[in-house]
Amino acid sequence: MSEKKINLAVAGATGAVGNQMIACLEERNFPVKSIKMLASRRSVGRELRFRGDLIPVEELTETSFKGVDIALFSAGGGTSQKFAPIAAEDGCIVVDNSSAWRMDPDVPLVVPEVNPHAIAGYTVKGIIANPNCSTIQMVVALNPIHKKFGIKRIVVSTYQAVSGTGKKAIDELFDQTRAMINFLDYKNAVYPHRIAFNCLPHIDVFQDNGYTKEEMKMVNETRKILEDNTIGVTATTVRVPVFFGHSESVNIETKEPITADETRTLLKASPGVGILDDPQNNIYPLATDAAGQDLTLVGRIRQDESIPNGINLWIVADNIRKGAATNTVQIAEVLAKEYL
Numbered sequence: 001m002s003e004k005k006i007n008l009a010v011a012g013a014t015g016a017v018g019n020q021m022i023a024c025l026e027e028r029n030f031p032v033k034s035i036k037m038l039a040s041r042r043s044v045g046r047e048l049r050f051r052g053d054l055i056p057v058e059e060l061t062e063t064s065f066k067g068v069d070i071a072l073f074s075a076g077g078g079t080s081q082k083f084a085p086i087a088a089e090d091g092c093i094v095v096d097n098s099s100a101w102r103m104d105p106d107v108p109l110v111v112p113e114v115n116p117h118a119i120a121g122y123t124v125k126g127i128i129a130n131p132n133c134s135t136i137q138m139v140v141a142l143n144p145i146h147k148k149f150g151i152k153r154i155v156v157s158t159y160q161a162v163s164g165t166g167k168k169a170i171d172e173l174f175d176q177t178r179a180m181i182n183f184l185d186y187k188n189a190v191y192p193h194r195i196a197f198n199c200l201p202h203i204d205v206f207q208d209n210g211y212t213k214e215e216m217k218m219v220n221e222t223r224k225i226l227e228d229n230t231i232g233v234t235a236t237t238v239r240v241p242v243f244f245g246h247s248e249s250v251n252i253e254t255k256e257p258i259t260a261d262e263t264r265t266l267l268k269a270s271p272g273v274g275i276l277d278d279p280q281n282n283i284y285p286l287a288t289d290a291a292g293q294d295l296t297l298v299g300r301i302r303q304d305e306s307i308p309n310g311i312n313l314w315i316v317a318d319n320i321r322k323g324a325a326t327n328t329v330q331i332a333e334v335l336a337k338e339y340l
């Protein structure tokens with residue numbers, strides 16, 4: 001880390017991801033000179049703790065970014081769409097966790113373990129996008145395999161925690177679960193169906209092609225981050241009654257012959273990956289293992305016996321940490337160290 005201390009802003013500081021961003025900045029000892037906590041007008045009057053100090057929450061406005069070097073955004077797509085260019089205009093570099101800018105060809109989409117070189121492209125618009133949570137953990141595990149064996153096709157099904165939707169969804173799962181075990185009536189406001197004791201094959205809005213927007217994010221973002229538009233990707237994304245930690249069943253077909261042992265050895269030496277793969281002793285990655293730490297956990301590594309060059313994997317990570325806040329802070333660390 002360079003000695004330069006950074007004037008930071010966190011937009012959406014009161015949210016689930018914003019809170020975790022603040023915790024990550026503290027944990028990772030980010031070189032902070034000053035920090036602004038930005039949220040909606042509703043939160044003005046609240047204070048958030050950073051390194052022992054109580055920082056008042058300010059309303060996010062057009063003038064919030066004057067004198068700010070880096071702003072970490074997690075306040076929804078509409079807010080990013082409107083305010084990221086305003087911040088960039090003031091010379092602030094935005095690292096945006098929403099989907100608003102991810103597929104813009106002039107905005108780098110970055111997972112530091114995979115394509116840190118892409119960060120250099122921030123100069124075009126002053127914005128760097130943080131990928132979708134399910135995509136981040138998948139490419140952390142698949143990038144080393146792609147580099148060595150060449151991935152032709154990916155078939156992924158996700159089992160995604162409610163925290164990915166935000167605080168209101170965490171409350172909805174909690175309230176519904178409590179109501180049901182007490183034989184009380186429950187409401188569903190965040191999701192179109194009950195999430196407690198259920199699985200919803202529906203994340204984000206449906207598109208004309210029958211896929212959800214979340215599924216198409218996985219297709220398009222994976223290709224952009226791996227810098228290879230020839231990879232076939234097909235996804236089914238499912239919301240499950242888990243609070244923290246996304247799990248994924250991933251099937252890949254490679255160009256070169258590949259074995260489960262080679263995959264395990266390769267991933268053991270790969271940055272950001274942890275292997276939990278001893279099924280005889282009931283060891284495989286669980287959402288409860290992933291929650292609260294930053295590794296992408298991989299297990300159930302086995303040959304797909306239905307095709308010549310195929311592997312199945314089970315990939316789990318903390319969606320709020322590596323899937324959002326940690327990845328954003330890692331990008332900001334590279335900016336602080338190498339670009340500012």
Ligand code: A2P
Nearest residue numbers: 012013014015016039040042043060075166167
């Ligand atoms: P607030 O708490 O004031 O509503 P989550 O994803 O957990 O629901 O969090 C969303 C975050 O984005 C919160 O910090 C929320 O602030 C913030 N936010 C939502 N809408 C706006 C807006 N229009 N302007 C600024 N911040 C917003």
